[in-house]
Amino acid sequence: MSASPRSDEELMLAYAAGDAAAFDVLYARHKGGVYRYLLRHCRRSAIADELFQDVWSNLVRARASYAPTARFTTWLYRLAHNRWIDQLRADGHLKLVSADDDPGQDALAAIPARRADEPPSRAEARELGERLRAAVAALPPAQRDAFLLQQEGGLSLAEIAELTGAGTETVKSRIRYALARLRQALAGEVRDLDGGLREELG
Amino acid sequence: MSETERDRELDAAWRAASREEPPAALDDAVRAEARRAVAAAPGARPRHAWRYPAAAAATVALLAFGIAQMTSRDEVEPLASRPAVAPSTPSESAAPAPANAPTAAPKTLDALKAKEAGGESVDAWIARIRDLRARGEREAAAKELAAFRAAYGERAEALLPPDLRDGAPQN
Numbered sequence: 001m002s003a004s005p006r007s008d009e010e011l012m013l014a015y016a017a018g019d020a021a022a023f024d025v026l027y028a029r030h031k032g033g034v035y036r037y038l039l040r041h042c043r044r045s046a047i048a049d050e051l052f053q054d055v056w057s058n059l060v061r062a063r064a065s066y067a068p069t070a071r072f073t074t075w076l077y078r079l080a081h082n083r084w085i086d087q088l089r090a091d092g093h094l095k096l097v098s099a100d101d102d103p104g105q106d107a108l109a110a111i112p113a114r115r116a117d118e119p120p121s122r123a124e125a126r127e128l129g130e131r132l133r134a135a136v137a138a139l140p141p142a143q144r145d146a147f148l149l150q151q152e153g154g155l156s157l158a159e160i161a162e163l164t165g166a167g168t169e170t171v172k173s174r175i176r177y178a179l180a181r182l183r184q185a186l187a188g189e190v191r192d193l194d195g196g197l198r199e200e201l202g
Numbered sequence: 203m204s205e206t207e208r209d210r211e212l213d214a215a216w217r218a219a220s221r222e223e224p225p226a227a228l229d230d231a232v233r234a235e236a237r238r239a240v241a242a243a244p245g246a247r248p249r250h251a252w253r254y255p256a257a258a259a260a261t262v263a264l265l266a267f268g269i270a271q272m273t274s275r276d277e278v279e280p281l282a283s284r285p286a287v288a289p290s291t292p293s294e295s296a297a298p299a300p301a302n303a304p305t306a307a308p309k310t311l312d313a314l315k316a317k318e319a320g321g322e323s324v325d326a327w328i329a330r331i332r333d334l335r336a337r338g339e340r341e342a343a344a345k346e347l348a349a350f351r352a353a354y355g356e357r358a359e360a361l362l363p364p365d366l367r368d369g370a371p372q373n
Contacts, residue, residue: 015236018243023236027229035224049228056232060239129219136216151216179209186215 008072016063027056030073033152034080040136040148041084051087055080070162077153078163081145088141128186135185139178142166146174147182324354324361331366 006014006022008029014022034055039048058079066075136144145164149155157175161168224232322330327350334343347366351358359367 015240018240020237020240023240024233027233027236031229031232032221032223036220036222039222040220049225052224053228053232057235060236063239125218128215132215132219151213152220179212182212183209 009068012063012066012072013068016066023060026072030076033154034076037077037080037148037152038084040133040152041141041144042087043137047087051080051083055083058083071159073153074155074159074163077149077155081149081163084145131186132182135182136178138185139181143174143178143181146171147178150175328361328363328366 006025008026011022011026015026035048035052038051038055039045042048042051055076059076062079136147139147142164146160149160149163150157155163157168157171160166161171164171166174327346331343331346331350334340334346347362350362354361364370
């Protein structure tokens with residue numbers, strides 16, 4: 001019988017007590033989600049890399065003050081969210097965006113052309129991924145943030161509400177709008193291309 | 203919208219579309235910073251903490267040995283340069299002098315010999331002088347004897363055998 005894996009909260013407390021190996025486990029669990037969360041917001045990997053390193057540096061510095069009053073994931077994504085907000089502020093792009101703000105950009109316009117030298121199923125799966133990423137990039141920031149916190153961070157509506165300082169109903173609306181826009185952008189291709197996606201994943 | 207009403211097809215599509223990972227170099231940098239932070243924290247005891255005091259002790263021992271070597275060389279260093287010869291035997295050169303030996307204390311011939319390092323030993327030098335005399339090269343023998351006395355100064359007479367001391371008959 002194998003021991004159950006340590007929770008994120010246990011690992012973080014162990015790291016705060018000086019166990020560097022605990023950090024490695026935590027990092028391996030969450031690095032991908034945090035990285036993609038920042039990458040989708042920034043759209044440029046160089047900036048995402050910088051913010052990503054800052055987030056983990058902030059976590060390292062704040063380790064002594066960590067208290068497991070909430071899920072570790074919520075705390076981690078709060079650090080990531082705050083770093084992204086700081087970046088927006090530094091760039092002069094920070095503005096309050098309501099849930100129903102129009103992005104002012106057609107997501108489909110940013111979709112690259114399909115590569116003709118690929119097998120259809122694989123090419124279609126690639127195209128679907130590109131459509132999705134472009135559609136997410138075109139979302140209003142607040143909707144995109146809520147969507148990414150749910151998808152990449154695995155946070156609940158209540159956790160997203162707490163983290164962003166918005167009401168739960170507001171978060172719910174943001175995600176609903178985001179999903180509607182994504183479905184609209186994909187124009188039903190999710191269902192049609194499901195087989196191709198499975199092939200790519202397999 | 204409830205939590206369970208998420209669009210499973212859209213979720214799957216997103217998981218397939220969003221799969222980037224941070225570059226390996228970034229991984230290394232983050233992990234290294236995390237390790238440094240806990241290693242540098244007050245009261246932190248790194249896994250190999252014993253290495254630091256061991257390294258310090260080794261350094262102190264090396265310094266003590268080096269000082270002892272330098273001290274003993276100074277005490278027997280010839281005042282003038284001596285003829286270049288082959289290094290003394292390993293047992294001679296490797297034998298360290300006691301670090302706490304008083305510098306003004308009288309030294310035995312054996313002790314002086316033992317402190318010889320890197321030059322011709324007293325015995326070898328004396329043997330060479332006797333050899334020159336035996337071969338009739340009196341002038342060369344006298345020069346070597348003078349060089350010996352110059353090298354060892356006031357200790358020279360004590361080091362020389364009776365037949366080579368001042369006033370001894372020269373054959």
